Amino acid sequence: MLHPEISGNKWRKLKYVLRHALSEDARGLLTFGGAYSNHLHALAAAGRQLELATAGIVRGEADSINNPTLSDASAWGMALEFVDRRQYRLRHTQAYLTQLAYRYPGYHIVPEGGSCPLALPGVAELWQELPPSDELILPVASGGTLAGLLSARPAGTRLRGYAVLKGKGWLAETVHQLYPPADGDSGWQLRLDHHGGGYAKCSAADRIAIAQLSGELRVPLEPVYSGKALLGLFRDIAAGCYTPGSRLIFLHTGGLQGARSG
Ligand SMILES: *Cc1c(COP(=O)(O)O)cnc(C)c1O
Numbered sequence: 716m717l718h719p720e721i722s723g724n725k726w727r728k729l730k731y732v733l734r735h736a737l738s739e740d741a742r743g744l745l746t747f748g749g750a751y752s753n754h755l756h757a758l759a760a761a762g763r764q765l766e767l768a769t770a771g772i773v774r775g776e777a778d779s780i781n782n783p784t785l786s787d788a789s790a791w792g793m794a795l796e797f798v799d800r801r802q803y804r805l806r807h808t809q810a811y812l813t814q815l816a817y818r819y820p821g822y823h824i825v826p827e828g829g830s831c832p833l834a835l836p837g838v839a840e841l842w843q844e845l846p847p848s849d850e851l852i853l854p855v856a857s858g859g860t861l862a863g864l865l866s867a868r869p870a871g872t873r874l875r876g877y878a879v880l881k882g883k884g885w886l887a888e889t890v891h892q893l894y895p896p897a898d899g900d901s902g903w904q905l906r907l908d909h910h911g912g913g914y915a916k917c918s919a920a921d922r923i924a925i926a927q928l929s930g931e932l933r934v935p936l937e938p939v940y941s942g943k944a945l946l947g948l949f950r951d952i953a954a955g956c957y958t959p960g961s962r963l964i965f966l967h968t969g970g971l972q973g974a975r976s977g
Pocket residue numbers: 723724725753754828830854855856857858859860861940941968969970971
C-alpha cells in the first residue's frame with residue numbers, strides 16, 4: 716500500500732539506491748529479473764517518475780513482453796533485453812557486468828531483486844512503523860529484505876524468513892554477505908521447507924489454501940511470496956513451531972502485480 720506501482724519491499728529496497736543514482740547523476744538504471752519480476756516493474760515505475768532511463772535484462776523469451784508486468788515496464792520506458800538462462804546466470808560475473816557497463820554507459824547497475832548493501836537502510840526504516848512483537852515473519856527470495864530488517868532488529872524481536880525458493884545451502888550465506896552476522900547472532904532463522912517445489916511453483920491444493928486464507932483474512936495474497944510464506948507460517952503454528960501466546964507480525968511484502976493474469 717506504499718505506492719500504487721512501486722510495491723512493498725521493492726520500494727523500500729530502492730529508496731537509497733535511487734537517491735544514490737540521482738546524486739551521482741546516473742544516466743539511467745539497469746537491472747535484472749524474470750518475466751513477472753516485481754523488482755523490474757517497480758524499478759521501471761520509479762525510473763519514469765524520476766525521469767531516469769531504465770533498462771531490464773529479462774530471463775526469458777521475447778514474447779513475454781506481452782505479459783502485464785513487462786508491458787507496464789515497457790510502457791513506462793524501460794528498454795528490455797531478453798536473454799536465455801545461460802546468459803542470465805552470468806549476471807554476477809565481472810566480465811558480463813563490464814560488457815553491460817560499456818553498452819549502457821553511465822547507468823547505475825542494480826542487482827536482481829534490488830538486493831544490495833544500499834537496499835538495507837530503506838528496509839530498516841520499516842521497524843519505525845511497527846508495534847513491538849516477539850517475532851516478525853516474512854517471505855525471502857534474494858535476501859535483501861531479511862538482511863535490511865536484521866540490520867536494525869530490536870533486541871527482543873526474532874525474525875523468521877520463509878524461503879519461497881529452494882534456498883538450502885546458500886540462502887543463509889547470501890543474507891550473511893549482505894549483513895555479516897555478529898558473534899553468536901541467533902535472532903533469526905530461515906524456514907527452508909515451505910518453497911512448495913521451487914520459485915513460483917505452487918500446487919493446485921496450495922493455491923486453493925492461499926485463496927481461502929486470503930478470503931478469511933480479507934487480505935489480498937499471491938502464491939509466489941506472501942501467500943506461500945503465510946501458508947508456511949500457519950502450518951508451522953499448527954505443528955507447534957511457535958511459542959503459544961507470542962506476538963507475531965507477518966510482513967506483507969506487496970507484489971500483487973505479479974499475480975495478474977495475461
Ligand atoms: C522480491 C519480493 C520478496 C523477496 O524479497 P527479497 O528481498 O528478495 O528476499 C518478497 N515478497 C515480494 C512480494 C517480493 O516482490
